[in-house]
Amino acid sequence: MKILAVDDDPIILDLLTEVLRAAGFTNLTVCSSARDALNEIEQAVVPFDCFLFDIQMPEVDGIELTAAVRRTPGYAETPILMITAMSDRTYIDNAFAAGASDYITKPFEIGEVHARLRVIESLVTERKWKEDRNPVTAPQEPLALVSDELFQKRLQLQEIDGFIDYLALENYLLQVSRVSLLGMYAVGVAVRDFKRLFAASTVYEYESAVADVAEALSDTLKPQSFFAAHAGEGEFVCVLADGRNFDAEEFQKALNETLHEMDLHFCDGRPMSIQATVGDPVSLKVKSAKSLPNALVQAASNAESVALSGRVQNDEKWTKRTLFGL
16 A cells, blocks of 8 residues: 655654554655645656645645645545644544545554554555456446446545545544534435436436535535535435534425425436435434444434335425426
8 A cells, every 4th residue: 555644743754654664554655744745646656545644734734735635636535544633623623624534643552553554455455456346448437327336335525515425424423522522413314215216317317416415415504514424325424513403304394495496307307306304313422432433324224214204394385396396
């Protein structure tokens, strides 16, 4: 695994070099500034597989560097692990919002760094295996029909405000749990009959619909502070910084109004008529670190239960517009 580590402290860089080599990670490049790092990325013949960034650096900090890397072609999904002394919630939020995949605070435990890198290594290996097995070959690929494998895949939607990778969302919760989860809630959103609705659609139509729902979800959640992720098929999970006054039914109504106003259609002109359901929020306050990923699963399950129960909007006007296109 090819790694790039960036820190303006030479002592930390030397320490990281020894820590990584002890775990067998020897394909390592180190830089003392963000500008040097971006030059290394630009000049690399073989792309980097993983990044380790400090936050506090002169001129361009690690959060700005993370955002710059995410804008670089080919690095939208490359794991970025922040290794920093900054443990304040604001830094954590800003790092993940910029595109960080994981976060470790200094002074770090060697075993923790090794464990996080092993997880990253397995993800990188799996991704490369899938790419080798299914190479991207055709410009017409977006016109192919959606496969079950794509339905199950959690799509990357970082270009939408508040959206991060699903695994990054889990890592975010684990890191924030060390500060405080007071007032934080997980909320699931599911599109009713999503798989049936898109069973015969193209990859382009499916991925566009997922992005459109995510955009509507983001717009409806604003201006409150949140992170969200696609959970596969038509399911999404959101983490609200303060969800104590969250009303699932009212939010469901507002979300569906937003979706209706988007006037979504398939490529052949048929209306999509997407209807979202919102599950009861799951409090994260009393969750242990190990149970936090399960809280996201429970939130998604709550939304799916609402979809299966057939709960409909009380707004008769909205219902007629959605069902009959009025």
